[in-house]
Amino acid sequence: MSVLDEKLQNEFDKVLRRNPGEGEFHQAVHEVLDSLGPVVAKHPEYAEAAIISRLCEPERQIIFRVPWVDDSGQVQINRGFRVEFNSALGPYKGGLRFHPTVYLGIVKFLGFEQIFKNALTGLPIGGGKGGSDFDPKGRSNAEVMRFCQSFMTELYRHIGEHTDVPAGDIGVGGREIGYLFGQYKRITNRYESGVLTGKGLTWGGSQVRTEATGYGAVFFVDEILRSRGDSLDGKRVVVSGSGNVAVYAIEKLQQLGAIVVACSDSGGYVVDDAGIDLALLKDVKETRRERISTYAAERDGATYVERGSVWDVPCAIAIPAATQNELHGADAKTLIANGCQVVAEGANMPCTPEAVRAFTEVGVAFAPGKAANAGGVATSALEMQQNASRDSWSFAHTEERLAEIMRNIHDRCLTTADEYGKPGNYLAGANIAGFTQVADGMLALGVI
Incomplete structure (x- = not known):
């Protein structure tokens, strides 16, 4: 892990002492603290109110x-x-x-x-x-x-x-x-419909909730490319996983003109240079609940690689959408060597610190999960709105709300990164924007 600002290092040392053996938690805290040096310098009131110590301790x-x-x-x-x-x-x-x-x-x-x-x-x-x-x-x-x-x-x-x-x-x-x-x-x-989200459409659920995390990640990637005068059309994409997030990321990528050439599960990965057959993938993974190897066995031209790394497949865009710490430093170097331009985390913290560092050092656009995969929880909040008002929105209206939220997150990350001297750094922008909003809320509510 990188060296932190002295004050932030003291906070991180406290986290290590108070939460022994919780490696994933340590990693998540360090990733956020690593962005906050310019924030604590600009806002001494956060230190005075022990905001970071309080944030790192669950209520x-x-x-x-x-x-x-x-x-x-x-x-x-x-x-x-x-x-x-x-x-x-x-x-x-x-x-x-x-x-x-x-x-x-x-x-x-x-x-x-x-x-x-x-x-x-x-x-x-x-x-x-x-x-x-x-x-x-x-x-x-x-x-x-x-x-x-x-x-x-x-x-x-x-x-x-x-x-x-x-x-x-x-x-x-x-x-x-x-x-x-x-x-x-x-x-x-x-x-009490609003007590759980992700419910069925016939008993209080929301349109687009099933698709939301995958769709949202793709909307975020689309905004990254738009900000650079580019688009998804014709882009070669690799998506890890073949669960809910991966399947619906693939669906939206294809709708926007991208060519998804590989996906995976815990047993291995498939390469399909003609583009993943989404109907077959859904049948294999969602209906029959079989392994990804079945897809390759039933799809002409597709190949299955047992074990191995799906990140060996050349692509312009990578969306790790399986689980935490699945994409390592060596994988990042392979993606960079193969010309990858954008990495967006569809899963929660799927890139190790070494991988994140490799991407940021060479200017690959890296969208962290807290920004890129926020579409799922955003649509859950929209489900709560519908439950509270005893209403039900159309698919098109809900999808547009989701797209708008993802656009706003993208723009907020860029604006915040610029404000704190980290232009183009989506990781810093996401960490700082999220932190300052919560910190200001905590200040307003007093020491509780």
Whole structure:
């Protein structure tokens, strides 16, 4: 990691001491602090009010046992988490992740990122995150339902449309949100639609929510290119992953004229120089829930590479959309050597610090996840608006609102970077713009 300003290094040392063993959280905090040297110099009031120390300490951390019974009658025990990080701008907002790798450090890293991401949307939402080390893969619908009901039986007392509004993340899609909401409704005897987002369209959900994170990342890339007098038309793109974010990033890229030539899953990646067949990809990954190798087996001209790195495929634009720390320094050097111009994080913190440094040193436009993938939570906030007004918007209207929000985030990042002497640096712009908005909110509310 790079050397921080002395005052900021002291703050980071505190984070290391107070949160041992939480590497992802340390990385997320360092990434933000690395941009804040000119901010603390310009605003001594932030130091006087201990804003950074307060920001790095969650307002509330909830850890609980989740007992449930599997289909064979065996009792299983998982661990549940909800970190309510910061509510200076509004109720805590952030997804739930169900994956075996989930532990407190992962949830805190995601929640910390969420504070600034949510601030950048310009919508009144604070930052939080949650999840469990439960793995829904290979589990029956009945097992997933029983787990979700047990999880919500504890979580319900900590959430509410004016308190904390969870959504989905890795391992938590429409099925899981439905089971969670059903249990919340049963326990509370209230149809409080705004307590969860990512709901089905027939029971309070929003158009474009499924597509929002992927679409939003592409809108951001489009704005980067427009600011440089360029466009997506004919651009060769590589997208990592093949889950929700990746699939809908590919969809919007193709709509805007780009050629997506590769995508991946945990087993390997496919290369399709003619352009990914989106209908086949959706059938393989969303309907049949099979491995990406099946796509290559059924698509003429496509090749499958087991393991390896999808970033070996030459491209003009790279969108890492799988998981944290998937794109390493060596991958970044390969992308740079192959002429990559833009990297936009579709996932949360998918680029390691070494990769980010490599991109910024050579002038590759690097859009951090807190800016580029904010479309998901932005559309969740739009879902909350619709729930509060008992309204339902059209797909076209909601997509236009999303595009407008992403344009505003892009412009705000550039403007802020210029203001603080970092012209063209989207990472610095996103970190500073998000931080100052939250910091000003915290100052206004006093020491709480």
